[in-house]
Every structure is written in structure tokens, then in C-alpha cells.
Amino acid sequence: MNENRQDFNALVDMAMANPGLSAMRPVVEKELLHYEIFQALDAEGLLKGLVFQGGTSLRLCRGSDRFSEDLDFAGGKDFSAESMQKIAACMEKRIGQRFGLLVAVHHKQAQGAEDGIKHIRVNKWWISIETTPENPAMPRQKIKQEVASIPAHTRELVPLRANYDLLSAMPTVLVNAESLDEIMADKVLAFPTSLLDHQDQPVGLDSSKIRHRDIWDLAQMTRFVDSATVAKTLAADGYADYLASSVAGLFIQMQTALGTKP
Structure with missing residues (x-):
């Protein structure tokens, strides 16, 4: 050695x-x-x-x-x-x-x-x-x-x-x-894609494809990113529309867990 x-x-x-x-x-x-x-x-x-x-x-x-x-x-x-x-x-x-x-x-x-x-x-x-x-x-x-x-x-x-x-x-x-704003936007967009397989079908909750780390990071960033940015991303009703019906329920849970639900 x-x-x-x-x-x-x-x-x-x-x-x-x-x-x-x-x-x-x-x-x-x-x-x-x-x-x-x-x-x-x-x-x-x-x-x-x-x-x-x-x-x-x-x-x-x-x-x-x-x-x-x-x-x-x-x-x-x-x-x-x-x-x-x-x-x-x-x-x-x-x-x-x-x-x-x-x-x-x-x-x-x-x-x-x-x-x-x-x-x-x-x-x-x-x-x-x-x-x-x-x-x-x-x-x-x-x-x-x-x-x-x-x-x-x-x-x-x-x-x-x-x-x-x-x-x-x-x-x-x-x-x-x-910037924290851009990283948050990236993760807000990336997380939903991890909930679907290549045929756009929901994956199992135990799937390794789900980017659980994004939820952790989003929770961390809500401590530093201004409230206006959060309002335009995680707290926006339009984001639930983006997730569509297959994952909207999980989005509501994520809002609640991160304390961003109005």
C-alpha cells in the first residue's frame, strides 16, 4: 500500500x-x-x-x-x-x-x-x-x-x-x-415522471423508479425559496392538472407533507 x-x-x-x-x-x-x-x-x-x-x-x-x-x-x-x-x-x-x-x-x-x-x-x-x-x-x-x-x-x-x-x-x-428556484422547478417537473412507467402507467409504490429524493429536496427547499415561487409551483392547483388523475392523489399527499397546501 x-x-x-x-x-x-x-x-x-x-x-x-x-x-x-x-x-x-x-x-x-x-x-x-x-x-x-x-x-x-x-x-x-x-x-x-x-x-x-x-x-x-x-x-x-x-x-x-x-x-x-x-x-x-x-x-x-x-x-x-x-x-x-x-x-x-x-x-x-x-x-x-x-x-x-x-x-x-x-x-x-x-x-x-x-x-x-x-x-x-x-x-x-x-x-x-x-x-x-x-x-x-x-x-x-x-x-x-x-x-x-x-x-x-x-x-x-x-x-x-x-x-x-x-x-x-x-x-x-x-x-x-x-438557483434554488430553477432546481425546484426541475424537481417539480421530474418527480411526476418517476411515477409512471414507459407505457405511462402508474408504477407500484415500492418501485425503485420513484424519485423519493425529490420529495426530500423539495421539503428542504421550501425553507429557503420565497413564498411566491412556492405558490407558483407546489401550491398551484394547475400543477395537479399536470400530474393528471393517475397521480393527482399522491400530489395532494405531497402538498400536505410539505406544508404547502392552502
Whole structure:
């Protein structure tokens, strides 16, 4: 085991000193690697054209207490395969050299978005990082990064929050992040699609397709988003019409659970 590898173990051990994280080592490893990814992209100047989206942006930029695994970005309409290759090369170089870990980047060619909006092209790739090579029983950590070849409608320059005391000495990374209003709008639209299968039939309540995390994130955001925005989204009767009869009942339950029902 080389010295760099020991450094990563030590970093995780320091974070795990928090008693509340005792059973969450794989999650903590992944989040610490998120910070390393952002440090690497920032050092190479590759963050400038990206806008950070989704639940992980709420965790790292807005103070959400929900751990999130994926890194989602809007890359703009000019984002290309060449841009993606630069990011992939940066990941392999910086993460591998920083900790002596085996990093593999897997790329999936652009295709229609999974939400069925076929005119949106989404480039996808994910990163596999072998954090525990000495323990074959432990799976590789897989960090999925997605870049949508579309522009974000909003962007705010915000610092990454240091969710662990040990990160306080790291240089502050400023990230272009979507506004809370836009993230809320994205999730308000995305959640209903997770309630239907590919034949537009309701899925079972135990289906893994349902984006339960969106309900959690929406509840978190109602603490920060102004009441006018909530009134135009979750509290709007028209949104129930959008959900249609098959899922309207669940929408009413969601309104009630989030405290947005008039």
C-alpha cells in the first residue's frame, strides 16, 4: 500500500470521527471524492462553462443534509465530446495521482434524455474509483457525472461548503450553480415522471423508479425559496392538472407533507 493510498484512508478516518457517520463510510468516501473532483476541475479551469445542478448541488452549495451521489451539470448547447474528454482526462490524472487510486472513466454517447423529452441531448459518463483494493468484498465507488448539452436558465456563483472540518484548509472553490428556484422547478417537473412507467402507467409504490429524493429536496427547499415561487409551483392547483388523475392523489399527499397546501 503506497503512501498516497494511506493518505486517503487517513482523510476518510478523520471524517469518520464524527459519531453520526459511523455506518456511512462509503457515502463519506464518495463525498470527499466530490470535493477532490471539484478541486481538480477548478485547477484546470474546466468549471467555467458548467452549471452545477440537482440534489448534490443542494448538499455541497446550499447546506442540504441529504447525502447525494451524482454530479449533474448543464454544459450549454456548445458542450462537445471534446469538452468531455478534457474533463475525463482531468479526473484520471488528478484523482489517480492525488491518492494513488485506480480511476476509470466510462462514457455513454449522447442520446435523448430519460425523461422522454427526445430533443434534449445528454452526454453521460461515470467514474469508477477503487477506494478499497485490499478488500475485494467492497465494491468500487462509482461517481456518476452527467452533463446535459443544454444551457441553464439561471446561474449563481457560490462557494462549495466545507461539510467536514478537515476541509477547512482546502482552497475555496467557486461554482456556478443553478438557483434554488430553477432546481425546484426541475424537481417539480421530474418527480411526476418517476411515477409512471414507459407505457405511462402508474408504477407500484415500492418501485425503485420513484424519485423519493425529490420529495426530500423539495421539503428542504421550501425553507429557503420565497413564498411566491412556492405558490407558483407546489401550491398551484394547475400543477395537479399536470400530474393528471393517475397521480393527482399522491400530489395532494405531497402538498400536505410539505406544508404547502392552502
